[in-house]
Amino acid sequence: MTDENAAYTRIRSPALAWGSPAAAGAALLAVAALFSALLRREPLPEAFFVPWLLLVIGTAVVVEALWIRTWGIDLLPEHALVRGFRRRLVPWREVQAVVRHPQAGGWLVQLVLDNGKPVTLRAPMISAGFGGKRSAAAYERDYHRIGQWWLAHRGPSWREVTHTA
Incomplete structure (x- = not known):
């Protein structure tokens, strides 16, 4: 989607x-x-x-x-506005991958930058044992939405990078 x-x-x-x-x-x-x-x-x-x-x-x-409640990400055509402990603009041209990241028994999403450093998103997230199938489905939907948005807006500077979590 x-x-x-x-x-x-x-x-x-x-x-x-x-x-x-x-x-x-x-x-x-x-x-x-x-x-x-x-x-x-x-x-x-x-x-x-x-x-x-x-x-x-x-x-x-x-x-x-x-x-x-305000944590999350705004997906804009030129960049992602990451809202967490601080706000950060991440241009799509600097993002080389969108990956899942295990943390504290749950899953978060990371944007891997062209320098190899990850930007961890506070939302979407899923915590082990909480939320059940509906929470897992919402996480998957949002993870794929971020991935599709990145694919549509990443630009010509994209290259495959290897990321080690």
Whole structure:
């Protein structure tokens, strides 16, 4: 499947990658509110910091989940915009291969550059044991979409390189 007619294609982290931390953070915020309400009814001076600690941790986990949600790749005609820990423009003319990369029991996608260095994408991804067949099918679809986009836009500078993971 090639998205040649589209101006660009966006691929983002799967819902499981950011949804689980978001739910855990929301649960921590709920526990913080409950603990705070209980402490108002029966004050425990030695436990006054617990609701605040849960509030800070829960907020940090929710913010991280929202940040993970933005990870991915934008496929544009001239380059790929990789969104991860930082944003990076990778011109298609510098990409020599699109490969699968095993990591932590799951799979990520890497763009191998003409200097042999890989650029690891944070999405699409699949984690072992999570998501089942639907997640695996989405990973395969997105992996092939990136590969087809690269084939359609790589330009004349492409040459075969050997990549060792």
